[in-house]
Amino acid sequence: MVTSDVKSTRSKYSLQRQSLPEAIAESLRERILNGEFKEGDPLVQEAIAAEYECSRMPVREAFRQLEAAGLIAFKIHKGAVVTTLPSDQIMELFELRAMLESDLLSHALPKMTDDDLSNSEAILVQLEDAYHERDIGKVGALNWEFHRSHYLPAERVQTLSLVQGINVQTDRYIRLQLLLTRGFEDAEREHREILRLCKERNADAVSFLKAHIIKAGQNLLVALGKRRTD
Known part of the structure; x- marks a missing residue:
């Protein structure tokens, strides 16, 4: 087996200083989120191991981490495939985000410092x-880091952990929504408004955030429906 130091200079996909399964999982996660692996695409252990110049064992462990994050699933006679979420489940995730994140912001707002x-x-x-x-x-x-920065003052560790897990599942759809709808300008404008309201410690920030998340989910479903039909 080739050591991780050698792999970092030779392999197409460089790995950071992590355990090998964690590094492979993080690299595969980013490739899924960026759309290199699309919904329903198979992930073959042997092929992935060859790409990262390692044995199948760390790849198998990386797959378990991706399965726990909801990014891949194991199908009978197919092995690991990138998950395909039905539209109603995608919207459910955005609705969960809206509910939990608006709750976090309502607790964080009075505690925010300059x-x-x-x-x-x-x-x-x-x-x-x-x-x-x-x-x-x-x-x-950075989208997650921006939103997370508003929630940290709430000091609600369990809720933030739940929200982060949901964001792992919705991240690829957020990226896809921006690409399919060209919603960069809307996102930029709405994030500026969230920040402005937070600076004013204005309680309207909570309802605006909730509407921002629901709108993103609805716009995504329209664009995703067209993409899946095509």
Whole structure:
């Protein structure tokens, strides 16, 4: 077996300093979220192991992590495939996000400090740069970091953990929605409004956030319906 240090210089997909299964899982996760592997695509252990120049054992463990995150499923006679969520389940995830994230924001709003808001704005500047560059990989990560920065002051660890798990499942659909609907400008404008309302400690931030998430889910379903029909 080739060591991870050698792989980092030779393999097409470089791996960070993590355990090998975690590194493979993170790399595959990003490839799924960016659409390289699409809904229903098979993931063959032998082929993935060859790509990352490792044995099948760490790939098998990486698959378990991806299955736990809801990104792949194991089908009889097919093995691992990228999950395909029905439209009603996708909308359910966005509705769960809207419910839980608006609750987090309502608890966080009275506790927000100027430093908290400065951090949110710094993340938003990076997110806007990613919008302008159409760097969909950075958009996915920074979108979550921006929203998360508003929820941290709530100090509600369990709710935040649930929301983060849901965001892992919706991340690929958020990225897809932006690409299919060209919704970068709307997202940028709405995020600016969320930040403005939070700076004012305005309770309307909660209802605006909820509407922002539901609208994103509805726009996605329209675009995704057309894509799946095609």
